[in-house]
């Protein structure tokens with residue numbers, strides 16, 4: 001079992017916990033024997049001092065039993081928490097190696113549920129294994145053994161009862177297993193809805209869509225509840241059934257032992273001891289039933305956690321080159337085809353982008369613009385064809401150094417809580433001159449210097465204390481601060497007014513050493529670019545300057561005209 005690898009590291013604390021639970025069970029097994037001698041010798045011989053002595057022994061057994069239980073509990077918690085923490089660390093580390101294709105499959109909400117909820121189920125199972133799986137079997141076997149010592153024939157009742165119970169427990173476990181994996185999947189769905197809802201709370205309010213969202217959430221929580229209730233009903237059968245069998249066995253023991261007491265082959269104290277041992281078996285079985293139910297849940301969680309740990313990035317990091325030296329033909333696409341799962345997105349793309357060039361990409365919604373640039377940083381690998389950067393296939397570079405040379409600004413601005421400085425200096429330590437240049441080119445300098453704390457001003461989670469345009473400028477500054485050889489701006493100036501956008505494009509042009517790719521829906525944002533790539537349903541239908549495209553690219557002409565006539569209408 002793969003989990004043993006984790007438990008191994010904490011074998012000392014696990015063993016101590018395990019041993020102390022056994023010590024506690026040994027003391028528990030002594031209780032019926034002491035009770036029997038209280039009845040047979042103390043009460044039988046009317047000897048109060050013997051009864052008192054036995055009473056003290058019972059108190060001693062209880063006190064030591066309690067202390068042993070405490071030690072076990074302590075070490076069980078230590079082990080389970082440590083295993084859980086290590087699992088979370090390893091999962092988090094693994095998730096950070098994932099590429100976009102992995103994230104498309106496993107999805108963020110599911111990963112969060114696995115990191116939190118599923119690990120808790122495993123922690124619980126580890127703690128229960130230490131605390132209960134030592135005691136329950138030990139108590140069962142010990143009680144059976146002690147019962148055999150008292151009466152071989154009567155103990156057969158124990159054996160038959162135990163077999164019936166074991167079979168019923170096993171059946172209930174098998175039946176309830178599939179429910180638990182369904183419940184965990186439904187939890188993923190609930191997490192997904194909650195996440196979407198919280199992220200899009202403003203949009204939902206703006207469209208007065210709260211009722212629909214509440215209904216969607218209620219439907220999934222109801223589904224999850226229904227599954228819980230179904231499995232709960234099945235599992236609820238276990239305890240009454242266990243009590244029924246054990247109590248039935250006790251009736252038979254008392255009935256059968258009555259004869260033996262009459263003929264003198266069994267004492268009254270021994271009958272009480274047998275009943276006590278049967279009760280111990282009952283307790284052990286109830287514990288066993290609870291542990292089984294915890295194991296059921298943990299098995300579903302275990303599979304989900306190890307799926308995260310064993311999922312390898314689809315983009316393999318097997319390149320050898322660690323440095324990238326810009327050359328004339330900086331980026332080359334050679335007959336590149338790409339698609340997501342069943343969907344074809346990019347078709348036979350071939351083009352070259354020169355070092356220091358500023359290239360715009362334009363095309364309708366879903367034309368494949370973002371997909372194209374995501375291939376450059378190997379967020380996905382191509383289906384066929386090759387991408388070359390600075391004279392080498394991108395697969396021949398090690399991933400980390402390759403990505404160090406590319407700076408992305410994505411459509412969704414992502415700022416983290418901290419300060420402006422911390423957000424901008426993510427790629428390297430603070431250097432005043434680089435910071436100044438980044439703020440200036442991104443058109444963020446003015447508004448940042450107007451803040452009382454300047455670059456030390458706080459940024460709340462998601463950058464919500466800034467306007468959309470300010471957030472875009474800060475993310476552009478962050479990308480510029482990296483001083484990468486290739487800069488990709490993915491439709492990230494949509495919230496900027498025309499004047500600021502124009503100033504940004506002008507300043508970007510002046511970064512002669514950097515190769516820039518700018519995605520935009522607006523021809524006005526791209527007309528200063530050296531060349532503009534026109535994508536139409538994943539195909540390259542034009543790649544030239546603004547003026548030339550206006551002359552000979554029909555798709556570009558249509559985009560241009562639609563935007564300019566709209567502007568005309570608006571202005572008019």
Ligand SMILES: Nc1ncnc2c1ncn2[C@@H]1O[C@H](COP(=O)(O)OP(=O)(O)OP(=O)(O)O)[C@@H](O)[C@H]1O
Nearest residue numbers: 104340343345363364365366367368369370371372
């Ligand atoms: N992770 C993904 N999984 C599956 N399909 C995807 C994924 N990302 C994009 N697509 C699909 O690929 C196609 C191209 O998407 P892409 O985001 O590249 O278009 P785009 O030109 O950048 O669009 P937009 O201008 O709206 O941002 C779309 O049909 C989209 O639905």
